[in-house]
Amino acid sequence: xxxxxxxxxxxxxxxxxxxxxxxxxxxxxxxxxxxxxxxxxxxxxxxxxxxxxxxxxxxxxxxxxxxxxxxxxxxxxxxxxxxxxxxxxxxxxxxxxxxxxxxxxxxxxxxxxxxxxxxxxxxxxxxxxxxxxxxxxxxxxxxxxxxxxxxxxxxxxxxxxxxxxxxxxxxxxxxxxxxxxxxxxxxxxxxxxxxxxxxxxxxxxxxxxxxxxxxxxxxxxxxxxxxxxxxxxxxxxxxxxxxxxxxxxxxxxxxxxxxxxxxxxxxxxxxxxxxxxxxxxxxxxxxxxxxx
Amino acid sequence: xxxxxxxxxxxxxxxxxxxxxxxxxxxxxxxxxxxxxxxxxxxxxxxxxxxxxxxxxxxxxxxxxxxxxxxxxxxxxxxxxxxxxxxxxxxxxxxxxxxxxxxxxxxxxxxxxxxxxxxxxxxxxxxxxxxxxxxxxxxxxxxxxxxxxxxxxxxxxxxxxxxxxxxxxxxxxxxxxxxxxxxxxxxxxxxxxxxxxxxxxxxxxxxxxxxxxxxxxxxxxxxxxxxxxxxxxxxxxxxxxxxxxxxxxxxxxxxxxxxxxxxxxxxxxxxxxxxxxxxxxxxxxxxxxxxxxxxxxxxxxxxxxxxxxxxxxxxxxxxxxxxxxx
Numbered sequence: 001x002x003x004x005x006x007x008x009x010x011x012x013x014x015x016x017x018x019x020x021x022x023x024x025x026x027x028x029x030x031x032x033x034x035x036x037x038x039x040x041x042x043x044x045x046x047x048x049x050x051x052x053x054x055x056x057x058x059x060x061x062x063x064x065x066x067x068x069x070x071x072x073x074x075x076x077x078x079x080x081x082x083x084x085x086x087x088x089x090x091x092x093x094x095x096x097x098x099x100x101x102x103x104x105x106x107x108x109x110x111x112x113x114x115x116x117x118x119x120x121x122x123x124x125x126x127x128x129x130x131x132x133x134x135x136x137x138x139x140x141x142x143x144x145x146x147x148x149x150x151x152x153x154x155x156x157x158x159x160x161x162x163x164x165x166x167x168x169x170x171x172x173x174x175x176x177x178x179x180x181x182x183x184x185x186x187x188x189x190x191x192x193x194x195x196x197x198x199x200x201x202x203x204x205x206x207x208x209x210x211x212x213x214x215x216x217x218x219x220x221x222x223x224x225x226x227x228x229x230x231x232x233x234x235x236x237x238x239x240x241x242x243x244x245x246x247x248x249x250x251x252x253x254x255x256x257x258x259x260x261x262x263x264x265x266x267x268x269x270x271x272x273x274x275x276x277x278x279x280x281x282x283x284x285x286x287x288x289x290x291x292x
Numbered sequence: 293x294x295x296x297x298x299x300x301x302x303x304x305x306x307x308x309x310x311x312x313x314x315x316x317x318x319x320x321x322x323x324x325x326x327x328x329x330x331x332x333x334x335x336x337x338x339x340x341x342x343x344x345x346x347x348x349x350x351x352x353x354x355x356x357x358x359x360x361x362x363x364x365x366x367x368x369x370x371x372x373x374x375x376x377x378x379x380x381x382x383x384x385x386x387x388x389x390x391x392x393x394x395x396x397x398x399x400x401x402x403x404x405x406x407x408x409x410x411x412x413x414x415x416x417x418x419x420x421x422x423x424x425x426x427x428x429x430x431x432x433x434x435x436x437x438x439x440x441x442x443x444x445x446x447x448x449x450x451x452x453x454x455x456x457x458x459x460x461x462x463x464x465x466x467x468x469x470x471x472x473x474x475x476x477x478x479x480x481x482x483x484x485x486x487x488x489x490x491x492x493x494x495x496x497x498x499x500x501x502x503x504x505x506x507x508x509x510x511x512x513x514x515x516x517x518x519x520x521x522x523x524x525x526x527x528x529x530x531x532x533x534x535x536x537x538x539x540x541x542x543x544x545x546x547x548x549x550x551x552x553x554x555x556x557x558x559x560x561x562x563x564x565x566x567x568x569x570x571x572x573x574x575x576x577x578x579x580x581x582x583x584x585x586x587x588x589x590x591x592x593x594x595x596x597x598x599x600x601x602x603x604x605x606x607x608x609x610x611x612x613x614x615x616x617x618x
Contacts, residue, residue, distance in 0.1 A: 016417070016521045024414045028425065031411060034489065035429055038443045041454055045446065053446075057457035103330035110323035118327065125338050127598060129550035131571045132591045135578055136341035136348065139361050146359050165337045172330060197322055226436035228553040229571075233579060243438045257446050264439035275434035276427055279497075 046262035053257035068262035072249075075259055080238075081245030082267070088156055088241055089224035092163035096171045097217050104175035105201050109187065119176070122169045130229045133165050138233060154236035162230040167220040174219070178212030179205055215281035222271050242267050345588050353585035364585070371589035382577075386590060388565065389573035396484060396569060397548045403488045404544055405537070408495025413529055416503050433493035441557035444486045448473035448558075474559060479567040487554055491547070495540060502536040503529065538609040542602065549598065570594060 016024075045053055046068055048061040072078050106112070107119060141153035152158035186208065187200035195203060206213065231243040246267075249260045275282070348361065349371050357364035377383040411429065415422055432440060447454040456470045473482045506528065514524050552571040555563050561580055563572045574594070578587030 020521050027410060028414060031407065032425065032428065035432060037454075038440060038447065038489070039431060041447055042439075042443045053452060055452060056461065057452055057454045099329045099333060102326040106323040106326035110326075112323040115323075118331075121334065121338075125334075127546045127550075127602060128338075128342075129571055129591070129594060129598070130552060131550075131574045131578075132345060132595055133337070133341045134575075135584055135588055135591065136344040137337075139348070139358065139584065140341065140344065142358055143361065161337060164333060165341075168330070168333060168337070222434065222436075226438065226553070228438055228556055229575075232556070242436070246438055246442060257452070260442060261446070264436075264442055268435050268439045271436060272431060272434045276430065279430055279434075 042261050042265055045258055046265050048258050050254075050256065050258055053261075054254075068256075068258040069266070071256070072259045072263045072266065075256060076245055076248035076263075078242075078245065078263060078266075081240055081242045084156065084235075084239055085225060085241040085243070085267075088159050088163065089221050091156075091160045092167050092224045093217050093220045095160065096164055096167040096220055097175075097213065100168060100171035100175050100216070101201070101206065101213070103172050104179050105205060107172075107176050108179035109184070109197075109205075122172050125169045126166070126173065130166065133162070134229060134233060137162050137165075137230075141234070153234065154239055156239050159230060159234045159239065159241070162234055163224045163227060166227075167224060170223070171216050171220055174216045175209070175212065178209045178216070181212075182208040211281045215278055218274050218278050219282055222275060225267075225271050345591055348584055349588035349592050351585050353583070353588070355582035358582075358584075361584075367585070371585045372593070374586055375589045375593060382586065385568075386570075386573065389568045389570050392480070392566070392568055393549060393570040396480065396487070396567075397545060399484055400487045400491060400548045401541060401544045403484075404492040404495050404548075405541060407488065407492040408497075409499050409530075409533070411492075411496050412499035412503055413525055415500070416529070429496055430493050432490050433497070437490070437553040438557050440490060441486055441554055444482075444489070445474065445558050448482050450474075475564050477566045479559065479564040483555055483558060483563075483567040483569075486558060487548060487551065490554060491544065495544065498536060498540045499533055502533045506532045542605055545605075546598065546602070 044059075044061055047064045047066065048058075049063055049065050049067070052058055052062050103118075107115060138153070141158050145151050145153050152161070182205050187195075187204045190200040190204045191197065226243070227241075228243045231241045235241060235244060246260060246263055249256045249263065348364075350366060350368060351357075351361070351364040352367045352370070353361055353364040374380065374382050375386055378387050415426065446452075450456060450470045450472055453473070455473060459465050460468065460470055471478060473479065510528050511524055514528060519527065550571055551569065552575065555567060555569050555572045556575070559567065559572075561572075562576055563569065570590075571594075574587050574590045577590060578584050
């Protein structure tokens, strides 16, 4: 369960000394500058005319224009890429969360042979580099296409399947932590009152773990939304996602930096907003495993 | 379990039956049924590709055999010989890429850990604007990689980038000739900056959560004993995050070592030699020069290395923890 205790924790009644305050102020100011610089560049450049971003960098735009925000939809089929990303990331999220709910419930609530093997396997697959799965999956998809005619390579379904390689183990792992934090007495009481095991899962455990499930879903979505490796190999013209599509703003003659920045901002806003809204739940889940 | 048919059987008895019933199910097939979808998918997306990857690494798998990889000639350990023979170009390049990745990972993890820990410690106490700052610090973590890294790529452009504008035009450093950041030796530093920018908020998040678990009384007691704030940080705050650091550093290491997205968006399919991280190197060996056999052998070697490092690290840290507990 997320921690709702107030975050502000006064360390001591004494006011910190000046040296501490000065060092803190200097450090946090520099760090803020470092963090905010690209955000500033992204926002201001997205409002600049092309002549501004093609020449030497300017801190202040010579003139503000919203043209890049109109042009981004025509220079490349951004709406199509957006839709593809939405479908792929959404489907990968739903699949992995639904399957992980069952698996995590089994691990959290039952004792069975092979449980430890299962959890260790799930945990260890998270450390494997994506490149390890990319080559074989690519060849499997190509070969399945050649022998059965089922076009997995280049299809959204194929891409969704590859995204499960990272979103499924992550979802299972996080949900085990969340389900463990739901008191066992609750679903045992539900079982006593006549619920089957699945009834207990869906009437008691899932509702109690809703914040955790939402956080896992947001995180899985975010990761899939930002994925580049599989997207760059496993997509074609019709299934291309944003990760690959944004490269279309660089042509042989021109790089439309103002449009790239505008498009980057547009594709970032949904996930950044979602993340900032739900980060408290996410932090609770991410740290539950680490702090224990 | 039979249903209760005896007349007068009370609720207690029924309850007892159900409890025993659950007990039976709990040892039975149900957990496996619940796991079945996950097991099938794990098999499909992890186990089969991994076994296939290992098999592929023993074959001469070039573009001619992509349509039917089972026809590729079996070559035994030739791919591995090629990958580790540092006297030949392929092995030499792989070793170079591996060493670059090690140095890069070391620096990136150290900087991410330092920035994250320092920021978390400094923001442990409440001050005006803390909430806004905290949200801002999480933005690099939340931004999609390609959007964030492409912005950095823009900033590192030679002629129209912010970095050269500030260094050369505004500060007058480094001469009149603009620096190449995404080509040549400087690309290592460009990549490192982007990686730290993207990675440190994770350390910040984890350490901040760990600091919330420190009992307030510890600080009060220390303050009563006359410990100043620096002493409190050194004696209470930093030791308290020790256990969390073990996991945090391992996770940062694995993510940084395996990172493909950042160099790929920054440099494209072929990174400059100075910033040729191992995952990009394998990608290039496989999909640019179309030699999947060698690429697979490199992947397997990478996996073995990661497993070894993780095992040694977990062994050392768990022993350290046992010693500390004793």
